[in-house]
Amino acid sequence: MRLVFLGTAGARPTARRGLPCACLVTDGGDVLVFDAGEGAQFAYLRSGLGWNKRMRVFITHMHGDHCLGLAGLLQTMGLQGRTEPVEVRGPAGIREFVGENARMLNHRPPFPLEVGEVGGAGESRCCAGDGYWVSARPADHTVPALSYLFVERDRPGRFYPERAARLGVPKGPMWKALQSGAAVTLEDGRSVGPREVAGPPRPGRRIGVSGDTRPTAELAAFFRGCDLLVFDSTFAEEMAERAAETGHTTAAGAARLAKDAGAKNLVLTHFSSRYPDAAALAEEAAKIHGSVRAAEDMMVVEM
Amino acid sequence: MRLVFLGTAGARPTARRGLPCACLVTDGGDVLVFDAGEGAQFAYLRSGLGWNKRMRVFITHMHGDHCLGLAGLLQTMGLQGRTEPVEVRGPAGIREFVGENARMLNHRPPFPLEVGEVGGAGESRCCAGDGYWVSARPADHTVPALSYLFVERDRPGRFYPERAARLGVPKGPMWKALQSGAAVTLEDGRSVGPREVAGPPRPGRRIGVSGDTRPTAELAAFFRGCDLLVFDSTFAEEMAERAAETGHTTAAGAARLAKDAGAKNLVLTHFSSRYPDAAALAEEAAKIHGSVRAAEDMMVVEM
Numbered sequence: 001m002r003l004v005f006l007g008t009a010g011a012r013p014t015a016r017r018g019l020p021c022a023c024l025v026t027d028g029g030d031v032l033v034f035d036a037g038e039g040a041q042f043a044y045l046r047s048g049l050g051w052n053k054r055m056r057v058f059i060t061h062m063h064g065d066h067c068l069g070l071a072g073l074l075q076t077m078g079l080q081g082r083t084e085p086v087e088v089r090g091p092a093g094i095r096e097f098v099g100e101n102a103r104m105l106n107h108r109p110p111f112p113l114e115v116g117e118v119g120g121a122g123e124s125r126c127c128a129g130d131g132y133w134v135s136a137r138p139a140d141h142t143v144p145a146l147s148y149l150f151v152e153r154d155r156p157g158r159f160y161p162e163r164a165a166r167l168g169v170p171k172g173p174m175w176k177a178l179q180s181g182a183a184v185t186l187e188d189g190r191s192v193g194p195r196e197v198a199g200p201p202r203p204g205r206r207i208g209v210s211g212d213t214r215p216t217a218e219l220a221a222f223f224r225g226c227d228l229l230v231f232d233s234t235f236a237e238e239m240a241e242r243a244a245e246t247g248h249t250t251a252a253g254a255a256r257l258a259k260d261a262g263a264k265n266l267v268l269t270h271f272s273s274r275y276p277d278a279a280a281l282a283e284e285a286a287k288i289h290g291s292v293r294a295a296e297d298m299m300v301v302e303m
Numbered sequence: 304m305r306l307v308f309l310g311t312a313g314a315r316p317t318a319r320r321g322l323p324c325a326c327l328v329t330d331g332g333d334v335l336v337f338d339a340g341e342g343a344q345f346a347y348l349r350s351g352l353g354w355n356k357r358m359r360v361f362i363t364h365m366h367g368d369h370c371l372g373l374a375g376l377l378q379t380m381g382l383q384g385r386t387e388p389v390e391v392r393g394p395a396g397i398r399e400f401v402g403e404n405a406r407m408l409n410h411r412p413p414f415p416l417e418v419g420e421v422g423g424a425g426e427s428r429c430c431a432g433d434g435y436w437v438s439a440r441p442a443d444h445t446v447p448a449l450s451y452l453f454v455e456r457d458r459p460g461r462f463y464p465e466r467a468a469r470l471g472v473p474k475g476p477m478w479k480a481l482q483s484g485a486a487v488t489l490e491d492g493r494s495v496g497p498r499e500v501a502g503p504p505r506p507g508r509r510i511g512v513s514g515d516t517r518p519t520a521e522l523a524a525f526f527r528g529c530d531l532l533v534f535d536s537t538f539a540e541e542m543a544e545r546a547a548e549t550g551h552t553t554a555a556g557a558a559r560l561a562k563d564a565g566a567k568n569l570v571l572t573h574f575s576s577r578y579p580d581a582a583a584l585a586e587e588a589a590k591i592h593g594s595v596r597a598a599e600d601m602m603v604v605e606m
Contacts, residue, residue, distance in 0.1 A: 012379045013345055019375075038375040039342050042316055064378045064408040068371070072322075072341040075367045076315045097407045104400045105367040106446050143409050 001027050001152075001303045003207065003228065003267075006043035007035075008278075008295040010212075010234045010248070010270040011065050018043050018297055019065045020270060022230060024150060024207060025049065028130045033057040033073075034148060034209045034230075040069030041076045047298065052082050056127055058134065059090030060211025061145035062097060071101045078109045085112035089126045089136065091144045092117050118146055123222060131155075132204070137222045139213035141247040147211055147219055149226065152204030156181035156194060164197040205303055208263065212270065215249045215257040223261040228303065230295070231258065233268035233281055251281035255288035269295040304330050304455075304606045306510065306531065306570075309346035310338075311581075311598040313515075313537045313551070313573040314368050320600055321346050322368045323573060325533060327453060327510060328352065331433045336360040336376075337451060337512045337533075343372030344379045350601065355385050359430055361437065362393030363514025364448035365400060374404045381412045388415035392429045392439070394447045395420050421449055426525060434458075435507070440525045442516035444550040450514055450522055452529065455507030459484035459497060467500040508606055511566065515573065518552045518560040526564040531606065533598070534561065536571035536584055554584035558591035572598040 002025050007018030019037025023044070026032065031053045033040070059067050067090070074086065086109070088098060095115045102108065118126045123137040132152045139145040159179045161171075169175065169192055174184045181201070183193040206226035213219065213232050223229050234248035243250050249257070251268055258266040266289050271278045278294035285292040293301075305328050310321030322340025326347070329335065334356045336343070362370050370393070377389065389412075391401060398418045405411065421429045426440040435455045442448040462482045464474075472478065472495055477487045484504070486496040509529035516522065516535050526532050537551035546553045552560070554571055561569040569592050574581045581597035588595040596604075 012382050013348065015348065018345070038372065039345055042321070042342055045316065045318065062408055064374055064404075064410060067408070068375050069341065071367055072371050079315050093407060100403055100407065101367075104396060104403065105365055105370070107367060 001025065001205065003230070003301045003303070004047055004049060005269065005295045005297060005299045006040060006047060007037050008269045008271060008297055008299075009065075010272050012273055013039070014273045014276070016276070016297065017271065019069065021069065022209065022269070022295075023047070023049055026129065026132060030054040030056065030129055032134065032150065035060055035066045035211065036069040036073055037065045038068040038072075041073045043297065044073065051077060051080055052084050054084055055086045056129070056134070057086065057088045058126075058136075058146075058148050058209070059088065059094050060139070060147070060209070061091055061141055061143055062093045063143065063212070066211070067094075067097065070098065071105065071107070074098075074109050074113065075105075075107050078107070078111065082111045085114065087127060088113070088115040089118055089134075090115075091146055092119060093144075135222075137218065139211055139219065140216050141212045141214070145211050145213060145247075147213060147222060148209045149222060150207040150209075152206070154204045155202045157199035157201050159198045164192075167192050167196060169197070207303075210249070210254075212248060214244065214247055215253045220257050220260040223257075223263055226261065226263050228265045228267065228301065229258050229261065229263035230267045230269055232270050233278075233285070233294075234270050234272050236275070236281055236284055251284040252288060255285035255292060258289050265291040265293075267293050267295050267301065304328065304508065306533070306604045306606070307350055307352060308572065308598045308600060308602045309343060309350060310340050311572045311574060311600050311602075312368075313575050315576055316342070317576045317579070319579070320574065322372065324372065325512065325572070325598075326350070326352055329432065329435060333357040333359065333432055335437065335453065338363055338369045338514065339372040339376055340368045341371040341375075344376045346600065347376065354380060354383055355387050357387055359390045359432070359437070360392070361429075361439075361449075361451050361512070362391065362397050363442070363450070363512070364394055364444055364446055365396045366446065366515070369514070370397075370400065373401065374408065374410070377401075377412050377416065378408075378410050381410070381414065385414045388417065390430060391416070391418040392421055392437075393418075394449055395422060396447075438525075440521065442514050442522065443519050444515045444517070448514050448516060448550075450516060450525060451512045452525060453510040453512075455509070457507045458505045460502035460504050462501045467495075470495050470499060472500070510606075513552075513557075515551060517547065517550055518556045523560050523563040526560075526566055529564065529566050531568045531570065531604065532561050532564065532566035533570045533572055535573050536581075536588070536597075537573050537575050539578070539584055539587055554587040555591060558588035558595060561592050566592075568594040568596075570596050570598050570604065
C-alpha cells in the first residue's frame with residue numbers, strides 16, 4: 001500500500017507545488033484519490049499510477065483548489081476509453097458540481113460514474129471496498145468540509161509455509177485457505193487451524209486525511225490511533241490567528257492533534273505559498289510529534 | 304507584440320503538451336488569452352508573463368479542454384489581490400459556466416469581471432482595446448465554436464527626429480503630436496504635417512486564432528491577409544476522415560486554408576496525443592504553405 005502526493009500547495013499553486021491531490025493505492029490495486037485540484041490529471045499522468053484502475057475520489061470541500069481538477073480527470077479517462085466505474089464522494093454540492101459541469105461542457109463519461117453526497121453531523125461510512133472502507137466526518141472549515149479515514153480490515157497473520165509442510169498440509173488450495181484465515185481438514189481427517197501455521201491476525205491499517213480544517217477534538221477522536229495522518233498545515237504557529245480566521249491549522253496545531261489522537265506518523269501538507277520551503281513547518285511540528293514529514297509533490301509514503 | 308503558447312495539446316494533455324491556451328501580449332502590455340484549458344494558471348505562472356495586467360480572455364468553445372482552467376485562473380488572480388478588470392468573451396454558455404462555477408465553489412472575484420457572449424451568424428467585434436479590437440465569427444466544430452481575429456489599428460509612420468529638427472519643430476509636445484499622426488502649427492505660423500517628418504502610416508497587424516474547427520471558406524475570408532494564423536491541426540492528412548468526423552482540421556487542411564486566406568505565417572497547434580512529435584505535421588503543411596511552424600508549449604512568436 002502506498003500514498004502518493006500529487007499536489008501539496010494550499011489555495012494557489014507555486015512553481016514547485018500543485019494543488020491538493022493525494023492517491024492511496026491499496027494492496028488490491030484500487031486508487032483512492034483524496035481531492036482533485038486543478039492539474040490533478042497532469043500529476044496523475046506524471047506519477048505513472050496507471051489508468052483504468054478501480055478508482056474512488058473523495059472531495060473534502062467545494063473550494064476550487066480542491067475540486068477543479070475533477071472534470072478534467074473524468075474527461076481524460078473517458079477519452080482513454082475507460083470502462084471501470086468511478087465513485088465520487090464529497091459534501092453537499094458535489095453532485096451538482098459534477099453534473100452541471102458535465103452538462104455545460106457537453107461531456108458524458110463513457111464509464112459508470114456514481115456521485116454521492118456525504119451528510120450528517122457524525123461519522124459515516126461512505127464507501128465499501130475490497131478489504132477496506134472509508135469513513136467521513138465533518139471538519140471545521142469556512143464552508144462545509146469533510147475529513148476522511150481509510151480503514152483496512154484486519155488481515156490474517158503472516159503465513160509460515162514450513163509449519164504447514166511439517167503438519168503435512170499439501171501445497172495448493174489448502175495453503176490458500178489457511179492464508180486467508182480459514183481452517184482445513186486433511187485427507188487423514190486431522191484438522192489444521194490458521195493459528196497453527198500463521199502468526200496472530202494483523203490489525204488493518206488506518207490512514208487519515210484532514211482536508212482543510214481547524215484542529216478539533218472531534219477530529220482527534222476520528223483519527224484515534226491511525227497509522228498515518230495527513231493534516232492541513234497551511235501556516236506556521238506565528239500565523240495562528242490567520243489560520244483561525246481562514247479555517248486552517250498551523251504545523252504545531254497539526255502536531256498537537258496528531259499527538260492527542262495517538263497517530264503514529266504525521267505528514268503535513270497544504271502549505272501556503274508564503275513558505276517556499278516547508279522544512280521550517282516540519283521542524284515546528286517535530287518539537288511536538290515524534291514522526292513528522294512535510295509532503296512534497298510526487299512524494300511516496302510506502303506502508 | 305508577442306504570442307506565447309502555453310498549451311498546445313488537443314483534447315488531453317501529454318507529458319510535453321498542456322491544454323489549449325495562448326497569450327498575445329500587445330505593445331500596450333495588455334494580455335489577450337485565447338482559451339484557458341486546465342492548467343492555464345500553472346503555465347501562465349511559469350511563463351513569467353506577469354499578473355495584474357489588463358486581461359481579456361477569449362474562449363473558443365465550451366469543451367473542457369478549452370475552458371476548465373478559467374475558474375482557477377480567476378481564483379488565483381483574486382487571491383493575489385488583483386484589482387485590474389478582466390473581460391471574458393465566448394460562445395453561448397460561457398456566462399453560465401463562469402457564474403455557476405463561482406457560485407458552486409464559493410468564489411467571488413475581488414476585481415471587476417465582465418463576461419460577454421458572442422452570438423450571430425457573421426463576424427462581430429467582441430472587444431475594443433487600446434489601439435486594437437478583436438472580432439469573432441462562428442467556426443465549424445461539433446458544438447457552437449468561435450474563431451477570433453486580433454486587428455491592430457493602423458499605426459502612424461516611423462518618425463524621423465532629424466527632419467522635425469530641420470523644419471524647426473521644437474522637441475516636446477509638438478514632436479509627440481506629429482508622432483501620433485497629427486499636424487502642428489509653429490510659433491511663426493508655419494504648419495507642419497506628419498508626412499513631412501514621418502514615413503507612411505504602417506498597417507496594423509492581424510493575428511487569427513481558429514480554435515477547434517473544420518476548415519471553411521468563411522474562415523478563409525475572415526482570416527484574409529492576416530500576418531499570423533494559429534490553426535487547428537489535430538491530425539495528419541491520413542486521418543482526414545477522423546478530422547471531419549470530430550470537427551477538426553488536418554495539418555494539410557490548415558495549410559490550404561492559410562494559403563487561400565493569404566496568411567503570411569501559419570502556426571499549427573492542438574495536436575492529437577497520437578503525435579508525440581509534431582514535426583511531421585509541420586512538414587506536411589510546409590508542402591503547401593511557405594511559412595509554417597508547429598507550436599510547442601512555451602514557444603514565443605515575436606512580431
